[in-house]
Amino acid sequence: MSNSLVKIRDVHFSWDGRRDIYSGVDLDIPEGKVTAIMGPSGTGKTTMLRLIGGQLKPTQGSVEVAGQEIPKLNRKALYLARRRMGMLFQSGALLTDLSTFENIAFPIREHYDFSETMIRDIVLMKLELVGLRGARDLMPSELSGGMKRRVALARAIVLDPVLMMYDEPFTGLDPVTLGTIVTLIKELNNALGLTSVIVSHDIGETFSIADHVCILSEGKIVAAGSPEELKNSDSAFVQQFVNGHPDGPMPFHYPADDYAEDLLKGHKS
Amino acid sequence: MSGLINFLQRLGAFIIDGMAGLGRSVTFLISVLMGFKDVLLRPRLLIREIYSVGVLSLLIIFFSAIFVGMVVSLLGYTILVDFGGEESLGLLVALTLVRELAPVLGALLFSGRAGSAVTAEIGLMKATEQLASMEMMAVDPIRRIVAPRFFAGLISLPILTIIFMAVGVYSGYLVGSEWKGVDAGSFWSQIQNKVEFRHDIINGIIKSIVFAFVVTWIAVYQGYHAMPTSEGVSKATTNSVVYSALAILGLDFVLTAMMFAS
Numbered sequence: 102m103s104n105s106l107v108k109i110r111d112v113h114f115s116w117d118g119r120r121d122i123y124s125g126v127d128l129d130i131p132e133g134k135v136t137a138i139m140g141p142s143g144t145g146k147t148t149m150l151r152l153i154g155g156q157l158k159p160t161q162g163s164v165e166v167a168g169q170e171i172p173k174l175n176r177k178a179l180y181l182a183r184r185r186m187g188m189l190f191q192s193g194a195l196l197t198d199l200s201t202f203e204n205i206a207f208p209i210r211e212h213y214d215f216s217e218t219m220i221r222d223i224v225l226m227k228l229e230l231v232g233l234r235g236a237r238d239l240m241p242s243e244l245s246g247g248m249k250r251r252v253a254l255a256r257a258i259v260l261d262p263v264l265m266m267y268d269e270p271f272t273g274l275d276p277v278t279l280g281t282i283v284t285l286i287k288e289l290n291n292a293l294g295l296t297s298v299i300v301s302h303d304i305g306e307t308f309s310i311a312d313h314v315c316i317l318s319e320g321k322i323v324a325a326g327s328p329e330e331l332k333n334s335d336s337a338f339v340q341q342f343v344n345g346h347p348d349g350p351m352p353f354h355y356p357a358d359d360y361a362e363d364l365l366k367g368h369k370s
Numbered sequence: 371m372s373g374l375i376n377f378l379q380r381l382g383a384f385i386i387d388g389m390a391g392l393g394r395s396v397t398f399l400i401s402v403l404m405g406f407k408d409v410l411l412r413p414r415l416l417i418r419e420i421y422s423v424g425v426l427s428l429l430i431i432f433f434s435a436i437f438v439g440m441v442v443s444l445l446g447y448t449i450l451v452d453f454g455g456e457e458s459l460g461l462l463v464a465l466t467l468v469r470e471l472a473p474v475l476g477a478l479l480f481s482g483r484a485g486s487a488v489t490a491e492i493g494l495m496k497a498t499e500q501l502a503s504m505e506m507m508a509v510d511p512i513r514r515i516v517a518p519r520f521f522a523g524l525i526s527l528p529i530l531t532i533i534f535m536a537v538g539v540y541s542g543y544l545v546g547s548e549w550k551g552v553d554a555g556s557f558w559s560q561i562q563n564k565v566e567f568r569h570d571i572i573n574g575i576i577k578s579i580v581f582a583f584v585v586t587w588i589a590v591y592q593g594y595h596a597m598p599t600s601e602g603v604s605k606a607t608t609n610s611v612v613y614s615a616l617a618i619l620g621l622d623f624v625l626t627a628m629m630f631a632s
Protein backbone atom coordinates (compact mmCIF):
# COMPACT_ATOMS: atom_id res chain seq x y z
CA MET A 102 0.00 0.00 0.00
CA SER A 103 1.15 3.56 -0.72
CA ASN A 104 1.93 6.13 1.98
CA SER A 105 -0.79 7.37 4.26
CA LEU A 106 -1.68 11.03 3.95
CA VAL A 107 -3.80 10.90 7.08
CA LYS A 108 -2.84 8.78 10.07
CA ILE A 109 -5.26 8.55 12.95
CA ARG A 110 -4.08 6.69 16.03
CA ASP A 111 -6.02 5.68 19.10
CA VAL A 112 -8.40 8.63 18.89
CA HIS A 113 -10.98 9.25 21.59
CA PHE A 114 -13.50 12.02 21.41
CA SER A 115 -16.46 13.16 23.42
CA TRP A 116 -18.89 16.01 22.78
CA ASP A 117 -20.12 16.38 26.31
CA GLY A 118 -17.26 14.98 28.37
CA ARG A 119 -19.30 11.94 29.34
CA ARG A 120 -20.12 9.68 26.40
CA ASP A 121 -17.04 8.79 24.32
CA ILE A 122 -18.11 8.47 20.71
CA TYR A 123 -14.80 6.85 19.76
CA SER A 124 -13.07 4.23 21.82
CA GLY A 125 -9.68 4.31 20.17
CA VAL A 126 -9.99 4.70 16.41
CA ASP A 127 -7.06 3.83 14.15
CA LEU A 128 -7.48 4.92 10.57
CA ASP A 129 -5.15 5.32 7.60
CA ILE A 130 -6.04 7.27 4.50
CA PRO A 131 -3.73 6.29 1.66
CA GLU A 132 -2.32 9.04 -0.53
CA GLY A 133 -3.79 9.42 -4.00
CA LYS A 134 -6.64 6.98 -3.36
CA VAL A 135 -10.35 7.30 -2.71
CA THR A 136 -11.12 6.16 0.81
CA ALA A 137 -14.67 5.72 2.01
CA ILE A 138 -15.69 5.94 5.65
CA MET A 139 -19.01 4.17 6.09
CA GLY A 140 -21.07 3.24 9.05
CA PRO A 141 -24.46 3.56 10.64
CA SER A 142 -25.97 7.00 11.12
CA GLY A 143 -24.70 8.82 14.18
CA THR A 144 -21.48 6.85 14.66
CA GLY A 145 -19.33 9.90 14.16
CA LYS A 146 -18.33 9.99 10.51
CA THR A 147 -18.87 13.71 10.19
CA THR A 148 -17.11 14.20 13.50
CA MET A 149 -14.13 12.27 12.11
CA LEU A 150 -13.86 14.70 9.18
CA ARG A 151 -13.93 17.61 11.62
CA LEU A 152 -11.11 16.07 13.62
CA ILE A 153 -9.06 15.76 10.43
CA GLY A 154 -9.83 19.39 9.57
CA GLY A 155 -8.81 20.51 13.05
CA GLN A 156 -12.22 21.96 13.91
CA LEU A 157 -12.41 19.60 16.84
CA LYS A 158 -9.64 18.27 19.01
CA PRO A 159 -9.55 14.64 20.13
CA THR A 160 -9.58 14.11 23.89
CA GLN A 161 -6.81 11.58 23.36
CA GLY A 162 -4.79 10.20 20.47
CA SER A 163 -3.16 11.63 17.39
CA VAL A 164 -4.44 12.97 14.08
CA GLU A 165 -1.65 13.42 11.57
CA VAL A 166 -2.18 14.96 8.14
CA ALA A 167 0.77 15.08 5.71
CA GLY A 168 3.16 14.61 8.61
CA GLN A 169 1.65 17.40 10.73
CA GLU A 170 0.03 16.70 14.06
CA ILE A 171 -3.18 18.66 13.57
CA PRO A 172 -4.38 19.07 17.19
CA LYS A 173 -1.00 20.51 18.19
CA LEU A 174 -0.78 23.17 15.49
CA ASN A 175 -1.12 26.79 16.48
CA ARG A 176 -3.76 28.92 14.82
CA LYS A 177 -1.59 30.15 11.99
CA ALA A 178 -0.18 26.76 11.08
CA LEU A 179 -3.63 25.21 11.27
CA TYR A 180 -5.03 27.77 8.83
CA LEU A 181 -2.10 27.13 6.50
CA ALA A 182 -2.71 23.39 6.67
CA ARG A 183 -6.38 23.95 5.89
CA ARG A 184 -5.56 25.71 2.64
CA ARG A 185 -4.62 22.30 1.35
CA MET A 186 -7.84 20.67 2.44
CA GLY A 187 -11.25 20.91 0.85
CA MET A 188 -14.43 19.90 2.60
CA LEU A 189 -17.88 19.38 1.21
CA PHE A 190 -20.34 19.87 4.05
CA GLN A 191 -23.37 17.65 4.45
CA SER A 192 -25.59 20.75 4.24
CA GLY A 193 -23.55 22.53 1.58
CA ALA A 194 -23.03 25.49 3.91
CA LEU A 195 -22.97 28.14 1.17
CA LEU A 196 -22.59 31.76 2.24
CA THR A 197 -26.15 32.97 1.93
CA ASP A 198 -25.38 36.63 1.24
CA LEU A 199 -23.25 35.84 -1.82
CA SER A 200 -24.32 34.66 -5.26
CA THR A 201 -23.31 31.29 -6.65
CA PHE A 202 -20.45 32.91 -8.54
CA GLU A 203 -19.22 34.83 -5.51
CA ASN A 204 -19.46 31.78 -3.29
CA ILE A 205 -17.00 29.96 -5.48
CA ALA A 206 -14.83 33.04 -5.89
CA PHE A 207 -14.78 33.57 -2.10
CA PRO A 208 -11.79 31.37 -1.20
CA ILE A 209 -9.77 32.76 -4.13
CA ARG A 210 -10.50 36.36 -3.18
CA GLU A 211 -9.62 35.65 0.43
CA HIS A 212 -6.27 34.05 -0.28
CA TYR A 213 -4.95 35.39 -3.55
CA ASP A 214 -4.65 38.68 -5.34
CA PHE A 215 -5.81 37.48 -8.74
CA SER A 216 -7.22 39.70 -11.48
CA GLU A 217 -10.97 39.70 -12.08
CA THR A 218 -10.52 37.94 -15.44
CA MET A 219 -8.51 35.20 -13.84
CA ILE A 220 -11.04 34.69 -11.05
CA ARG A 221 -13.82 34.59 -13.63
CA ASP A 222 -12.01 31.93 -15.63
CA ILE A 223 -11.38 29.74 -12.60
CA VAL A 224 -14.92 30.07 -11.27
CA LEU A 225 -16.55 29.35 -14.63
CA MET A 226 -14.33 26.30 -15.07
CA LYS A 227 -15.40 24.89 -11.74
CA LEU A 228 -19.04 25.71 -12.39
CA GLU A 229 -18.87 23.97 -15.75
CA LEU A 230 -17.52 20.87 -14.01
CA VAL A 231 -20.63 20.64 -11.85
CA GLY A 232 -22.93 21.68 -14.69
CA LEU A 233 -24.07 24.96 -13.15
CA ARG A 234 -22.36 27.58 -15.30
CA GLY A 235 -25.79 28.93 -16.19
CA ALA A 236 -26.75 29.34 -12.53
CA ARG A 237 -23.88 31.66 -11.64
CA ASP A 238 -26.08 34.63 -10.77
CA LEU A 239 -28.55 32.78 -8.57
CA MET A 240 -28.47 33.28 -4.83
CA PRO A 241 -28.17 30.18 -2.60
CA SER A 242 -31.80 30.59 -1.56
CA GLU A 243 -32.80 30.16 -5.20
CA LEU A 244 -30.99 26.82 -5.58
CA SER A 245 -32.41 23.37 -4.93
CA GLY A 246 -30.78 21.11 -2.35
CA GLY A 247 -28.90 19.12 -4.98
CA MET A 248 -27.74 22.26 -6.76
CA LYS A 249 -26.45 23.69 -3.49
CA ARG A 250 -24.43 20.54 -2.97
CA ARG A 251 -22.93 20.88 -6.43
CA VAL A 252 -22.03 24.54 -5.90
CA ALA A 253 -20.48 23.60 -2.56
CA LEU A 254 -18.48 20.90 -4.34
CA ALA A 255 -17.22 23.42 -6.89
CA ARG A 256 -16.25 25.75 -4.05
CA ALA A 257 -14.48 23.01 -2.12
CA ILE A 258 -12.17 22.20 -5.04
CA VAL A 259 -11.49 25.75 -6.12
CA LEU A 260 -8.21 26.08 -4.21
CA ASP A 261 -6.95 22.78 -5.66
CA PRO A 262 -6.66 20.98 -2.34
CA VAL A 263 -4.43 17.99 -1.69
CA LEU A 264 -7.00 16.32 0.53
CA MET A 265 -10.69 16.43 -0.34
CA MET A 266 -13.30 15.38 2.18
CA TYR A 267 -16.84 14.76 1.00
CA ASP A 268 -19.58 14.47 3.59
CA GLU A 269 -22.49 12.63 1.99
CA PRO A 270 -21.87 13.79 -1.56
CA PHE A 271 -24.51 11.51 -3.08
CA THR A 272 -27.66 12.22 -1.14
CA GLY A 273 -30.43 14.20 -2.79
CA LEU A 274 -29.12 14.00 -6.34
CA ASP A 275 -31.05 12.81 -9.38
CA PRO A 276 -29.61 9.76 -11.17
CA VAL A 277 -27.94 11.72 -13.97
CA THR A 278 -26.32 14.26 -11.65
CA LEU A 279 -25.37 11.44 -9.32
CA GLY A 280 -23.56 9.66 -12.15
CA THR A 281 -21.78 12.90 -13.09
CA ILE A 282 -20.70 13.60 -9.53
CA VAL A 283 -19.43 10.06 -9.03
CA THR A 284 -17.36 10.32 -12.21
CA LEU A 285 -16.22 13.80 -11.21
CA ILE A 286 -14.96 12.67 -7.82
CA LYS A 287 -13.10 9.80 -9.42
CA GLU A 288 -11.64 11.99 -12.15
CA LEU A 289 -10.57 14.73 -9.77
CA ASN A 290 -8.82 12.11 -7.76
CA ASN A 291 -7.00 10.61 -10.71
CA ALA A 292 -6.29 13.70 -12.77
CA LEU A 293 -5.23 16.06 -10.00
CA GLY A 294 -3.63 13.42 -7.81
CA LEU A 295 -5.90 14.29 -4.88
CA THR A 296 -6.49 12.15 -1.90
CA SER A 297 -10.22 11.79 -1.31
CA VAL A 298 -12.25 10.79 1.69
CA ILE A 299 -15.91 10.05 1.17
CA VAL A 300 -18.42 9.70 3.94
CA SER A 301 -21.51 8.00 2.61
CA HIS A 302 -24.22 5.45 3.22
CA ASP A 303 -24.61 4.70 -0.43
CA ILE A 304 -23.07 1.24 -0.79
CA GLY A 305 -23.48 0.98 -4.57
CA GLU A 306 -22.00 4.35 -5.53
CA THR A 307 -19.35 4.29 -2.87
CA PHE A 308 -18.11 0.80 -3.66
CA SER A 309 -17.95 1.74 -7.33
CA ILE A 310 -15.37 4.48 -6.80
CA ALA A 311 -13.63 3.73 -3.50
CA ASP A 312 -10.24 2.05 -3.47
CA HIS A 313 -10.41 1.52 0.24
CA VAL A 314 -13.39 1.28 2.59
CA CYS A 315 -13.45 1.57 6.38
CA ILE A 316 -16.54 0.79 8.37
CA LEU A 317 -16.94 2.70 11.61
CA SER A 318 -19.32 1.47 14.25
CA GLU A 319 -19.67 1.95 17.98
CA GLY A 320 -16.50 3.97 18.25
CA LYS A 321 -14.21 1.62 16.37
CA ILE A 322 -13.16 0.72 12.86
CA VAL A 323 -14.79 -2.68 12.60
CA ALA A 324 -13.74 -3.54 9.09
CA ALA A 325 -11.42 -2.15 6.43
CA GLY A 326 -10.33 -3.24 3.01
CA SER A 327 -11.05 -2.91 -0.67
CA PRO A 328 -14.70 -3.10 -1.77
CA GLU A 329 -14.06 -6.62 -3.09
CA GLU A 330 -12.64 -7.78 0.21
CA LEU A 331 -15.59 -6.38 2.11
CA LYS A 332 -18.15 -7.96 -0.20
CA ASN A 333 -16.48 -11.31 0.29
CA SER A 334 -15.91 -10.84 3.99
CA ASP A 335 -17.28 -13.54 6.21
CA SER A 336 -17.95 -11.20 9.12
CA ALA A 337 -21.66 -11.15 9.93
CA PHE A 338 -21.45 -7.45 10.65
CA VAL A 339 -19.96 -6.55 7.28
CA GLN A 340 -22.41 -8.78 5.46
CA GLN A 341 -25.31 -7.13 7.22
CA PHE A 342 -24.04 -3.64 6.47
CA VAL A 343 -23.19 -4.30 2.83
CA ASN A 344 -26.47 -6.06 2.10
CA GLY A 345 -28.63 -3.88 4.30
CA HIS A 346 -30.30 -6.63 6.34
CA PRO A 347 -32.41 -5.28 9.19
CA ASP A 348 -31.34 -8.02 11.62
CA GLY A 349 -27.81 -8.65 12.66
CA PRO A 350 -25.06 -7.41 14.92
CA MET A 351 -25.09 -3.84 13.64
CA PRO A 352 -26.85 -1.54 16.10
CA PHE A 353 -29.70 0.51 14.64
CA HIS A 354 -30.62 2.18 17.93
CA TYR A 355 -28.94 5.00 19.76
CA PRO A 356 -27.76 3.56 23.11
CA ALA A 357 -30.78 3.27 25.42
CA ASP A 358 -32.26 1.41 28.38
CA ASP A 359 -34.05 -1.83 27.84
CA TYR A 360 -37.14 -1.23 25.68
CA ALA A 361 -39.70 -3.13 27.78
CA GLU A 362 -38.37 -1.58 30.96
CA ASP A 363 -38.56 1.89 29.45
CA LEU A 364 -42.19 1.39 28.45
CA LEU A 365 -43.05 -0.01 31.89
CA LYS A 366 -41.52 2.96 33.65
CA GLY A 367 -44.32 5.15 32.35
CA HIS A 368 -46.93 2.91 33.97
CA LYS A 369 -45.39 2.58 37.41
CA SER A 370 -45.97 6.07 38.70
CA MET B 371 -28.30 19.90 56.59
CA SER B 372 -28.58 18.30 53.18
CA GLY B 373 -30.52 21.37 52.10
CA LEU B 374 -27.54 23.52 53.04
CA ILE B 375 -25.11 21.25 51.21
CA ASN B 376 -27.40 21.29 48.21
CA PHE B 377 -27.49 25.07 48.31
CA LEU B 378 -23.72 25.34 48.60
CA GLN B 379 -23.31 22.94 45.72
CA ARG B 380 -25.63 24.97 43.52
CA LEU B 381 -23.92 28.18 44.54
CA GLY B 382 -20.54 26.65 43.72
CA ALA B 383 -21.75 25.43 40.34
CA PHE B 384 -23.23 28.85 39.63
CA ILE B 385 -19.98 30.62 40.47
CA ILE B 386 -17.89 28.16 38.45
CA ASP B 387 -20.19 28.52 35.45
CA GLY B 388 -20.10 32.27 35.74
CA MET B 389 -16.30 32.31 35.93
CA ALA B 390 -16.02 29.96 32.96
CA GLY B 391 -18.39 32.16 30.95
CA LEU B 392 -16.41 35.25 31.89
CA GLY B 393 -13.16 33.54 30.91
CA ARG B 394 -14.64 32.45 27.59
CA SER B 395 -15.93 35.88 26.75
CA VAL B 396 -12.62 37.54 27.62
CA THR B 397 -10.61 35.08 25.49
CA PHE B 398 -13.14 35.63 22.72
CA LEU B 399 -12.74 39.40 23.05
CA ILE B 400 -8.97 39.07 22.83
CA SER B 401 -9.18 37.05 19.63
CA VAL B 402 -11.57 39.62 18.18
CA LEU B 403 -9.19 42.44 19.11
CA MET B 404 -6.39 40.52 17.42
CA GLY B 405 -8.39 40.91 14.24
CA PHE B 406 -7.81 44.67 14.30
CA LYS B 407 -4.90 44.38 11.89
CA ASP B 408 -6.98 42.40 9.39
CA VAL B 409 -9.70 45.03 9.61
CA LEU B 410 -7.19 47.78 8.89
CA LEU B 411 -5.83 45.87 5.92
CA ARG B 412 -9.30 45.48 4.45
CA PRO B 413 -11.14 48.73 5.11
CA ARG B 414 -13.85 47.74 2.62
CA LEU B 415 -15.18 45.11 5.03
CA LEU B 416 -15.24 47.65 7.85
CA ILE B 417 -16.99 50.28 5.75
CA ARG B 418 -19.67 47.82 4.70
CA GLU B 419 -20.37 46.98 8.33
CA ILE B 420 -20.33 50.62 9.39
CA TYR B 421 -23.01 51.09 6.78
CA SER B 422 -25.24 48.29 8.04
CA VAL B 423 -24.60 48.87 11.74
CA GLY B 424 -24.25 52.64 11.85
CA VAL B 425 -25.73 54.35 8.82
CA LEU B 426 -28.86 52.24 8.91
CA SER B 427 -29.33 53.21 12.58
CA LEU B 428 -29.26 56.91 11.73
CA LEU B 429 -32.97 57.24 11.19
CA ILE B 430 -34.08 55.78 14.51
CA ILE B 431 -31.42 57.81 16.37
CA PHE B 432 -32.44 60.97 14.55
CA PHE B 433 -36.15 60.72 15.27
CA SER B 434 -35.68 59.54 18.85
CA ALA B 435 -33.41 62.50 19.46
CA ILE B 436 -36.02 64.92 18.11
CA PHE B 437 -38.74 63.57 20.40
CA VAL B 438 -36.53 63.24 23.46
CA GLY B 439 -35.22 66.79 22.99
CA MET B 440 -38.76 68.12 22.67
CA VAL B 441 -40.00 66.29 25.76
CA VAL B 442 -37.06 67.38 27.93
CA SER B 443 -37.48 70.96 26.79
CA LEU B 444 -41.21 70.97 27.44
CA LEU B 445 -40.96 69.37 30.87
CA GLY B 446 -38.01 71.57 31.79
CA TYR B 447 -39.91 74.67 30.75
CA THR B 448 -42.95 73.83 32.89
CA ILE B 449 -40.72 73.46 35.94
CA LEU B 450 -38.43 76.40 35.31
CA VAL B 451 -41.22 78.83 34.50
CA ASP B 452 -42.55 78.49 38.06
CA PHE B 453 -39.27 79.89 39.37
CA GLY B 454 -39.00 82.42 36.60
CA GLY B 455 -35.87 80.65 35.44
CA GLU B 456 -36.88 79.84 31.88
CA GLU B 457 -33.78 81.47 30.42
CA SER B 458 -31.85 78.52 31.92
CA LEU B 459 -33.85 76.13 29.74
CA GLY B 460 -30.95 75.76 27.29
CA LEU B 461 -28.62 74.70 30.06
CA LEU B 462 -31.07 72.13 31.40
CA VAL B 463 -31.75 70.60 27.98
CA ALA B 464 -28.09 70.49 27.01
CA LEU B 465 -26.85 69.00 30.26
CA THR B 466 -29.48 66.26 30.49
CA LEU B 467 -28.93 65.26 26.89
CA VAL B 468 -25.16 65.46 26.79
CA ARG B 469 -24.44 63.90 30.16
CA GLU B 470 -27.12 61.28 30.29
CA LEU B 471 -29.87 60.83 27.75
CA ALA B 472 -27.92 60.80 24.50
CA PRO B 473 -25.33 58.22 25.58
CA VAL B 474 -27.83 55.99 27.39
CA LEU B 475 -30.80 56.12 25.03
CA GLY B 476 -28.49 56.06 22.02
CA ALA B 477 -26.86 52.87 23.32
CA LEU B 478 -30.19 51.24 24.18
CA LEU B 479 -31.60 52.01 20.74
CA PHE B 480 -28.38 50.91 19.10
CA SER B 481 -28.44 47.56 20.89
CA GLY B 482 -32.04 46.99 19.83
CA ARG B 483 -31.49 48.05 16.25
CA ALA B 484 -27.93 46.93 15.45
CA GLY B 485 -26.74 44.66 18.28
CA SER B 486 -29.65 42.28 17.90
CA ALA B 487 -29.14 42.16 14.13
CA VAL B 488 -25.46 41.35 14.53
CA THR B 489 -26.23 38.59 17.02
CA ALA B 490 -28.90 37.05 14.82
CA GLU B 491 -26.74 37.23 11.71
CA ILE B 492 -23.68 35.61 13.29
CA GLY B 493 -25.83 33.05 15.10
CA LEU B 494 -27.58 32.04 11.89
CA MET B 495 -24.28 31.78 10.06
CA LYS B 496 -23.16 29.43 12.79
CA ALA B 497 -26.37 27.38 12.73
CA THR B 498 -26.15 26.90 8.97
CA GLU B 499 -22.47 25.86 9.18
CA GLN B 500 -21.34 28.90 7.21
CA LEU B 501 -18.77 29.71 9.88
CA ALA B 502 -17.52 26.12 9.93
CA SER B 503 -17.23 26.06 6.15
CA MET B 504 -15.23 29.28 6.26
CA GLU B 505 -12.85 27.73 8.74
CA MET B 506 -12.33 24.85 6.34
CA MET B 507 -11.63 27.33 3.54
CA ALA B 508 -8.85 28.58 5.80
CA VAL B 509 -10.68 31.84 6.46
CA ASP B 510 -10.90 32.69 10.15
CA PRO B 511 -14.54 33.70 10.81
CA ILE B 512 -13.51 35.71 13.86
CA ARG B 513 -11.35 37.94 11.69
CA ARG B 514 -13.51 37.91 8.58
CA ILE B 515 -16.99 38.14 10.10
CA VAL B 516 -16.81 39.05 13.78
CA ALA B 517 -14.00 41.63 13.94
CA PRO B 518 -15.38 44.00 11.24
CA ARG B 519 -18.77 44.03 12.98
CA PHE B 520 -17.19 44.64 16.36
CA PHE B 521 -15.09 47.58 15.21
CA ALA B 522 -17.94 48.98 13.14
CA GLY B 523 -20.09 49.08 16.28
CA LEU B 524 -17.27 50.61 18.28
CA ILE B 525 -16.92 53.43 15.76
CA SER B 526 -20.60 53.96 14.97
CA LEU B 527 -22.19 54.35 18.39
CA PRO B 528 -20.10 57.32 19.59
CA ILE B 529 -20.83 59.13 16.32
CA LEU B 530 -24.52 58.33 16.60
CA THR B 531 -24.41 59.63 20.18
CA ILE B 532 -22.92 62.95 19.07
CA ILE B 533 -25.68 63.22 16.47
CA PHE B 534 -28.23 62.43 19.18
CA MET B 535 -26.82 65.23 21.34
CA ALA B 536 -26.91 67.82 18.56
CA VAL B 537 -30.33 66.92 17.21
CA GLY B 538 -31.81 66.64 20.71
CA VAL B 539 -30.54 70.05 21.83
CA TYR B 540 -31.74 71.67 18.63
CA SER B 541 -35.23 70.19 18.84
CA GLY B 542 -35.32 71.30 22.49
CA TYR B 543 -34.43 74.79 21.31
CA LEU B 544 -37.24 74.75 18.75
CA VAL B 545 -39.83 73.79 21.37
CA GLY B 546 -38.47 76.32 23.86
CA SER B 547 -38.17 79.30 21.60
CA GLU B 548 -40.74 78.78 18.84
CA TRP B 549 -43.49 77.35 20.99
CA LYS B 550 -42.87 78.58 24.52
CA GLY B 551 -41.23 81.85 23.56
CA VAL B 552 -37.99 81.48 25.52
CA ASP B 553 -35.44 84.02 24.34
CA ALA B 554 -33.14 82.40 21.81
CA GLY B 555 -30.13 84.43 22.86
CA SER B 556 -30.28 83.38 26.49
CA PHE B 557 -30.98 79.76 25.50
CA TRP B 558 -27.68 79.49 23.59
CA SER B 559 -25.59 81.80 25.77
CA GLN B 560 -26.43 79.76 28.88
CA ILE B 561 -25.26 76.65 27.08
CA GLN B 562 -22.11 78.41 25.93
CA ASN B 563 -21.27 79.71 29.40
CA LYS B 564 -22.08 76.70 31.52
CA VAL B 565 -21.53 73.57 29.44
CA GLU B 566 -17.87 72.69 29.57
CA PHE B 567 -16.50 70.99 26.55
CA ARG B 568 -14.02 68.87 28.45
CA HIS B 569 -16.13 67.98 31.38
CA ASP B 570 -19.59 67.50 29.95
CA ILE B 571 -19.24 66.72 26.28
CA ILE B 572 -16.11 64.60 26.51
CA ASN B 573 -17.52 62.65 29.43
CA GLY B 574 -20.72 62.00 27.50
CA ILE B 575 -18.67 60.72 24.61
CA ILE B 576 -16.57 58.57 26.92
CA LYS B 577 -19.78 57.02 28.20
CA SER B 578 -20.84 56.24 24.66
CA ILE B 579 -17.49 54.64 23.85
CA VAL B 580 -17.77 52.39 26.90
CA PHE B 581 -21.35 51.47 25.95
CA ALA B 582 -20.33 50.83 22.33
CA PHE B 583 -17.61 48.48 23.50
CA VAL B 584 -19.89 46.54 25.83
CA VAL B 585 -22.91 46.39 23.50
CA THR B 586 -20.96 45.11 20.49
CA TRP B 587 -18.95 42.71 22.62
CA ILE B 588 -22.15 41.21 23.99
CA ALA B 589 -23.72 41.12 20.52
CA VAL B 590 -20.87 39.29 18.78
CA TYR B 591 -20.26 36.98 21.73
CA GLN B 592 -23.91 35.94 21.96
CA GLY B 593 -24.06 35.34 18.20
CA TYR B 594 -20.84 33.39 17.99
CA HIS B 595 -21.70 31.21 20.96
CA ALA B 596 -25.36 30.70 20.12
CA MET B 597 -26.67 27.15 20.11
CA PRO B 598 -26.76 26.23 16.42
CA THR B 599 -30.56 25.85 16.29
CA SER B 600 -33.38 28.26 15.53
CA GLU B 601 -34.31 28.32 19.20
CA GLY B 602 -30.68 28.94 20.14
CA VAL B 603 -30.42 31.90 17.78
CA SER B 604 -33.63 33.43 19.06
CA LYS B 605 -32.46 33.02 22.65
CA ALA B 606 -29.11 34.56 21.82
CA THR B 607 -30.79 37.56 20.20
CA THR B 608 -32.97 38.13 23.26
CA ASN B 609 -29.97 37.73 25.56
CA SER B 610 -28.01 40.20 23.49
CA VAL B 611 -30.60 42.93 23.98
CA VAL B 612 -31.36 42.12 27.62
CA TYR B 613 -27.74 41.86 28.75
CA SER B 614 -26.86 44.99 26.80
CA ALA B 615 -29.64 46.97 28.48
CA LEU B 616 -28.61 45.83 31.94
CA ALA B 617 -24.95 46.49 31.25
CA ILE B 618 -25.67 49.96 29.86
CA LEU B 619 -27.81 51.04 32.81
CA GLY B 620 -25.49 49.51 35.41
CA LEU B 621 -22.37 51.01 33.88
CA ASP B 622 -24.15 54.32 33.45
CA PHE B 623 -24.56 54.60 37.18
CA VAL B 624 -20.93 53.75 37.83
CA LEU B 625 -19.66 56.15 35.18
CA THR B 626 -21.96 58.95 36.30
CA ALA B 627 -20.79 58.53 39.88
CA MET B 628 -17.18 58.67 38.75
CA MET B 629 -17.61 61.65 36.42
CA PHE B 630 -20.18 63.96 37.92
CA ALA B 631 -20.77 63.07 41.58
CA SER B 632 -17.98 65.14 43.07
Ligand SMILES: Nc1ncnc2c1ncn2[C@@H]1O[C@H](COP(=O)(O)OP(=O)(O)OP(=O)(O)O)[C@@H](O)[C@H]1O
Pocket residue numbers: 116117122141142143144145146147148149
Ligand atom coordinates in the same frame (compact mmCIF):
# COMPACT_ATOMS: atom_id res chain seq x y z
N1 LIG C 1 -22.66 19.54 18.02
C1 LIG C 1 -22.85 18.40 18.68
N2 LIG C 1 -23.00 18.42 20.02
C2 LIG C 1 -23.18 17.28 20.72
N3 LIG C 1 -23.21 16.05 20.17
C3 LIG C 1 -23.07 15.96 18.84
C4 LIG C 1 -22.89 17.11 18.02
N4 LIG C 1 -22.77 16.71 16.74
C5 LIG C 1 -22.88 15.37 16.75
N5 LIG C 1 -23.06 14.90 18.01
C6 LIG C 1 -23.18 13.48 18.40
O1 LIG C 1 -22.04 12.82 17.91
C7 LIG C 1 -22.38 11.58 17.33
C8 LIG C 1 -21.80 11.50 15.94
O2 LIG C 1 -22.35 12.49 15.11
P1 LIG C 1 -21.91 12.62 13.59
O3 LIG C 1 -22.60 13.82 13.04
O4 LIG C 1 -20.44 12.57 13.48
O5 LIG C 1 -22.55 11.29 12.94
P2 LIG C 1 -22.51 10.76 11.45
O6 LIG C 1 -21.79 9.46 11.51
O7 LIG C 1 -21.98 11.79 10.53
O8 LIG C 1 -24.04 10.49 11.17
P3 LIG C 1 -24.88 10.70 9.81
O9 LIG C 1 -24.51 9.57 8.94
O10 LIG C 1 -26.30 10.60 10.27
O11 LIG C 1 -24.51 12.03 9.25
C9 LIG C 1 -23.89 11.49 17.36
O12 LIG C 1 -24.22 10.53 18.32
C10 LIG C 1 -24.38 12.83 17.78
O13 LIG C 1 -25.40 12.66 18.73
Ligand SMILES: [Mg+2]
Pocket residue numbers: 146147148191268
Ligand atom coordinates in the same frame (compact mmCIF):
# COMPACT_ATOMS: atom_id res chain seq x y z
MG1 LIG D 1 -22.84 13.06 9.13
